[in-house]
Amino acid sequence: MTDLLTSLLQRLRVWVLAEPGGGWPAAGTLRTPWRASRSWDRPRDRMGSEVASTADIQLSALRVMLLASVVLAGVVGLHSAVMALLRGKPWAVVIVVVVLSLLGAAIRQARRNSQGGAILLLCAVYAASLAITISTGQQPELSRLGYVLSYTTPLVAGLLINWRLALALMALNSLLFVLAVTGYQAPQLPQQDVRLPQSLFYVHAALFMFFNLCLPLAVFRLVDGMGKIQHRLRSSRELSEQVFQAGSAPTLVCGPANEVLRANKPFLLLCGLDDEQALHGLPLTELLSAPDGEPRAWRPEAGLRWCLRAGAGPREVELRSAHSIGRRLRAYGFDDVTELRRMQAHLAESVLREARATWHDPLTGLPNRGRCIQQLDALCAQGLAGPAVALLTLRISNLRQLNARYGVSACDELLQAFVRDLLAGLPAGTEVARVRGSVIALQIRACEDGDEMLVQMRRLCASLPTQAMAAAQPVVLDLVFGLVAVREQLTRQPGHIDGAELLRCCELALDMGQDPRWRQEFNGFGVFDATTARAVERGMAIEAELPQALSQGQLHLLYQPKLRPDGSLLGFEALVRWTSPALGAVSPVEFIPVAEACGLVGGITDWVVEAACAQLGRWRAGASAAAPYHVAVNLSAHDLERSDLFDMLTGALARHGVTASQLELEVTESALTRQPARALQQLQRLHEAGFTIAIDDFGTGYSSLAKLVDLPIDVLKIDRSFLRQLPGDLRRERVVRSVVSLAHSLKLRVVAEGVESGQQLAFLQALGVHGLQGYLFGRPELPGHWQDLMRHGRMPGPATTETASVTPP
Secondary structure: OHHHHHHHHHHHHHHHHOOOOOOOHHHHHOEOOOOEOOHHHOOEOOOOOEOOOHHHHHHHHHHHHHHHHHHHHHHHHHHHHHHHHHOOOOHHHHHHHHHHHHHHHHHHHHOOEHHHHHHHHHHHHHHHHHHHHHHOOOOHHHHHHHHHHHOOHHHHHHHHOOHHHHHHHHHHHHHHHHHHHOOOOOOOOOOOOOOOOOHHHHHHHHHHHHHHHHHHHHHHHHHHHHHHHHHHHHHHHHHHHHHHHHOOOOEEEEOOOOEEEEEOHHHHHHHOOOOHHHOOOOEHHHHEEOOOOOOOOOOOOOOOEEEEOOOOOOEEEEEEEEEEEOOOEEEEEEEEOHHHHHHHHHHHHHHHHHHHHHHEOOOOOOEOHHHHHHHHHHHHHHHHHOOOEEEEEEEEOOHHHHHHHHOHHHHHHHHHHHHHHHHHHOOOOOEEEEEEOOEEEEEEEOOOOHHHHHHHHHHHHHHOOOEEEEOOEEEEOOEEEEEEEHHHHHHHOOOOOOHHHHHHHHHHHHHHHHOHHHHHHHOOEEEEOHHHHHHHHHHHHHHHHHHHHHHOOOEEEEEEEEEOOOOEEEEEEEEEEEEEOOOEEEOHHHHHHHHHHHOOHHHHHHHHHHHHHHHHHHHHHOOOOOOOOEEEEEEOHHHHOOOOHHHHHHHHHHHHOOOHHHEEEEEEHHHHHOOHHHHHHHHHHHHHOOOEEEEEEEOOOOOOHHHHHHOOOOEEEEOHHHOOOOOOOHHHHHHHHHHHHHHHHOOOEEEEEOOOEHHHHHHHHHHOOOEEEOOOOOOOEOHHHHHHHHHHOEOOOHHHOOOOEOOOO
16 A cells, blocks of 8 residues: 555656656656657757756646645635535535636646646636635625736746737736726625635635745746756756867858857867867858869858868868758868878879870880870771871881990980980871880871872981980981871771771881881881782781691702802702792792791701702712712701701701711801801801801891801802992992902802803903802702703803803793
C-alpha cells in the first residue's frame, strides 16, 4: 500500500512539474501553445538527457494552478454547497458543480493541450467571479469581491497563453472595474434573504487561496523554470562557443548586409590574426575576392572558390556550407584549399611533364615520332581538302663519325644547336619532330604543283646550316634528305595511307638518298614518288623471294677471265647470278644490298664459295688440272664480322680438294670500315692460311694510306670508274698512275677491271699492271664457255689487237 501511494505521489509530482518522459500515460502527447512537442524534438542536456522547454514550464505552472484550484474548490466549494443545501439554496450546489466541472475539464485538457487547459481555467475563474457577484447581493462589499477575482485573468493569460489574450482580458476587466466603482448592482440569484453564516469566510478563503496559493505557486514555478532555462541557455551558449571556436572548419557569422560579426579560431589562424575584432563589421566583398582576380559579387553558393585577402599570404578557400541563423544571420563554413590547389597544380604540371616526356624528345625538346605520326594522321583525315604539305626528313649522315671522334656529349650539344638554328630558319607554321637518332621530320606548307614544290624544298634544304661546332671545333655536317608530297600519296592511295605510312615512305626516300646505290642519282635528296615506290616494291619482292633462291637452287655462277698483259690467263672472277621464276633475271646490284639488309648475304657467300670450290675441283680434275689458275670470290662486310668465316672457307677447300692459293678473296674498302679491328683480324688469319687477299673497287672508298699499309693484302683492283675516260683524261691518268706506282712500292699486284677498249689496254700495259679484266676479253659466262681458253692458256685476240672496243651489255 505504501509503495502504491509513493508511486502515485511520484507520478503526480512528475505530472505537476511536467518533466520530460514522465507523468500520466498520455503525457507524452502534450502540445505546446504553437506546435506539437514530440519527445525526439525536445532539447537535451550535455549528457543527452531531455530537458524542460518553455512550453513544459508553462504547462507545469498551469497544472500547479489547476491542482491548487481543485483543492480550493474541493474544500471551500463542497463545504459551502453542503451548507447551502441544508438551508434550501440548491443553486450553490450548481455553482460548485459548474466550477469543479470546468476545473476537471481543464485538468483533462492539460494532459493534451496546455492552451486549452489554460482557457478552461480562465473560464472557471470567471465562473467563480460571477458566482460570488450574483450570490452575495445582500452584502454589496462582499459581492464586489467577485470582480476582484476576475482581475487575475490577464496575468494567467499572459503567463500561460499569450499577451494578445491578456490584453483583451485587460480590456474586459476594465469594464468590470467601471461596474464595480460605479456601484452597479448585478442581478442576484433567488432566495438571497437566506444567508449562509460563513459566506464571508467562503469568499475571503477563495480569494486568499487563489491569490496567496494558486498564483504564487504558478509564478514560482515559472520563475524557477525560466531560471533553469536561462542557466541551460548559458551553458548551451558556452558549449556552442566552444564548438564554434574549436571547430576544424573556418567559419564566419555574418549579418544581414554580409558584414562579419563572428569568426572562429581556425578562420583567424587562416587570416593570420589573433583577435576577431579586426574582422568585425568587415564586408565579405572586402575580405574575399575571385581567385582569378576578376570582380565577383558575393554569392553564398557551396563549392565556389574565393581568394582570402587578409593574412600573411594569399589563401584560397572554398565555401563548404551556408546556414541561416534565425531570420537575419548567416553562418558560412569554408575549407582551406590552398594546399589542395597547390597539389593539383603540381599534379597538373606532372601530367604535362609526363605528356611532354611521352610526346617529346628529351634532348632537343622537339615532338617525337609518336607525336609526328599523330599530326600526320590528322592531316590524312582531312584528305585532299587539307592543305598542300611537303613531308621532308633530314639526317646528319656523319653524326656517328662525329660521335666517335668528339664524344656523345659534344655531339648532343651539336644536335641541340643544329635544331635551334634549324627552327630559326624555317617558314612559319612548320611542324618539326625528331623521329629517330639524327633524323628530323618537317611538315612544311608547300606549293600545289609538284615541280614547284621540289624546287621550293631544294631551295630550303640549301639554306639549312651545314656548319657546326663540336667540342669547340668547327665541323661540316653532311645532310641528306627525303621528300614526300602528302597530297600525291593521298591521291595515289586514297583511304589506304596514314601518318605512319607517310613517315615510312619519307624515311625510305631518305635512305635512298643516302644509299650509295642511289646517292649519285638523287644527290643526297631522295624523293618518294611513283618510280621510287616501284623500286621499293621491287626490293620488297626481292626480299620475299631470296630465301627460295637459296633453298631451291635458283642461283648460279658466271665466270669472267682475268688476263696478264701478255694475254695469258691469270684466273677468273666468280660472279653470282639469280634467275627467279617469279621475278626473272635479278641483277646482283639489286639483290646483294637487299640480302645484306635482311641478313641473307652470309648464306649467299656460303653458296658462292661452295660452288666456286666445286668448279675449281672439276677444272683441276680435267685436262687443265696442272694449270695454276685461281678463282676470285667477293666477301661482304657482314662476312668479315662472322666468327665462322675461316671454318667455312677451309671446309669448302677440304671438301673439293682445292688449295687456299687457288681461292682469291675480294673485299671492298667500305667493308673494312665497319669494324676495322675485326676485319683486320680476319684478313690476317686468312692471309696466313694462304688465301690471296684483294682490295676490290680501290679508290671508291675512304681508306687512308696508313690503313692500306697495315692490311695483309696481295692485290689492288682499280675500279672501272677510273678507266672510263682513259686515255685522254689527264686527271684520271694521273690517278691511275699514282695507284699503280703505290701498289708497286708496296709490292702489291694491280688488276684493272672494266677494260673495254684497245686504247685502255695499251695504256694499262704501259703502266705495268699485273692483270686485266673487262668486256674487251669477254663477258661473264658459264664455265663451259671458257674450255678453249683454259686449254690454250691464253686469249689470242684482244691482247695484241691495236684498237678494239666492246660495248657493255
